[in-house]
Amino acid sequence: MDTCTLWDAPINSCCKILKVVNTKEKIRLFDLGFSSGNEVIPLFKSSTGNTKLFLVKDTLIALRKKDSNLINVELQGGAL
């Protein structure tokens, strides 16, 4: 399975979270569902650049590139 950061994961690809790198926002990211083992799907990229929208735990969450780069994921092969 390929691994990459969440930011680099292709749109509509199913990803499994491997690790959240140490950051001030780590627990906030946990709270919203970005913790190891959970599935996340990048859905949209904003028109103006470095923000993407992710589907995690049935919720749409917008993250900037610098935050989603702190989340390592494994691509699951399936796509929407």
Place this chain on the structure above:
Amino acid sequence: MIDEIKVALIGNPNTGKSTVFNALTGLKHHTGNWSGKTVGNEMGYFTVQDKKIALYDLPGIYSLFSHSAEEYHAMEFIAKEKPDITIVIADATALERNLLLPLQIMEMTKNVILCINLIDEAKDNNIKIDIEKLKNELGIPVIEMVARDGVGLDKLKNVVSDMSKGWVESKPILTDISSVLPMTFSYLEENLKGSVAKEMNKPFYHCFLLDEQSDFIEKDTNIDEQIQIAIEKMKSENYSIDRLKENRSLIFLKRCKHIADVTVTKSNSINDNLTKKLDNIFLSKIVGIPVMLSMLCMIFWMTIAGANVPSNMLMVTFENLGAVLNDWFISMNVHPILHGFVLDGVYLTVAWVISVMLPPMAIFFPLFTLLEDFGLLPRIAFHLDGLFQKSNAHGKQALTMCMGFGCNASGVTSCRIIESKRERLIAIITNNFVPCNGRFPTLILLATLFLSAGNSLIATSWILGLIIMSVCITLIVSNILSKTLLKGEPSSFIMELPPYRKPKLLEVLVRSLLDRTILVLARAVAVAIPAGAIIWLLQNTDIGGQSILGYIAEFLDPFGQMLGLSGIILMAFILGMPANEIVIPVLMMMYAGSGMMIEPDIFESAELFSANGWTWVTALCAIVFSLNHFPCATTLITIYKETESKYWTFVSAVLPTLVGIVLCIIINFIGGFFV
């Protein structure tokens, strides 16, 4: 028997917590389809079975662990105020994530009720929740709810009442976190046998003791030594406080997943529903921004076009009432000075402010609230985040900026949704760069008279161009601020996008009128009353054959000319400080020398302006200065209240004025070659 019961209301953002609060208390607390609206405690009362219940609405939070100001505030409230009952509102469509908060609350207080709201949306998404199993997993009462339709509210009231009498028992099944730090927790268990915080689960309480940031927590005196020993033990177990918090979170998350696995069944995902289909349009990289911009334009157009008739009707009504009052003053032999002061000064100013402000606000705010309830604002913020990111500002500033188009004072208040103090200040200071409703009449009048030869299409294009220009200036100034007075790194932008929801028209109308229109109008009138008096006095007090207003305008003239304006125009902007709507009427009052404010009829205005030396350069400079000058008094007061700082209020006033001065000088210089 408890006579008055203290109940806390808590929940994740955007779960309908404010809707429950309003439904129970009858108050009109602001609700909307985006997170972060509740920023402080709101309190209201309701009664059930002769019991008076004080309900405290706490800010929307995801958990108690990530140390945001709102989370600290919520924990402090529960730890110090010790509510008799805590109601947690959870979103049925995302139960697993929403279970985190009630599980943590249960560690702090025993009497917890869980309300599973938005059950209707869960059913639409083919999500089924086994409520009985959920009750067994948690050990607390669980109520299904559709707060918007009032479903489940009566049951909640009864459970609150029964729980306060001890008829309904809450036996929370706690989460075992002692395995994280066995030695440290055992040491604290054995050595701290204090009497405080009895209601808290011991390991959970001990985590607070080990964390210096939890200074709100009650503790026995003289236990500092034991805490220091425990911290050393924690280090010997290879733990830092951050690692402790992280592992504690993971244990709670694991339990949330387990409970969701055994209680929730779903046959398809959110991707198949309406939200996904609409998001394919609104969040599209190509058509998303144009579609949303068109919707905003439509709102502006409806506001501009729709406000004329009711404005004129109100003005006529006030004129008729003024005539009646005038006759009454004459019949009562009121002194001419008092007569003029009250009727021509105070009354006319207030009449003007209400006539011009009320109709556009009464149209704009409900329309804007519809967009808000529908769930479009966070999507606008998502699209614009890249631009704000490049300006080192926060993506949510796009939301507060949109609010500023309605009223800058409301826009400033809405900046509370931005957690970072630095970015919140940037949003507050720059909010005034977008034109509020009060400035639109000035922009429309001048663009129509001098920049479009009366062609409404060209005038509308000018207005759209001016709005885009104001957004660009907001971004540029935000960037400059973040590199000078408010240096710092942009904070994280983590924002939940709610599903689209069908707004309730009647509720939106009532709420936007009460929440916003009446509030803003009342503040404007309060400022306009003394302003009207001052304008009248300055205009009608002659010294050496010239009014004081005339002297001041003469003094300001050289500076005004430098800006492509005049002393009189500058004077109008200064006197218009109470409310931006009165700038043009004050200007015309001074041109006409009538001592009374005049309604800016478009044909009369053209002649009057031209006779006083206006060209298209003057108009363009006046438009640019209208967009970029000190905020109105109401906004300044709001800025002071929000920042609690004279310095930042001063900066908020000076910065746009400086930008306006520089831009006007440049336009005047370049325009001079063409006129």
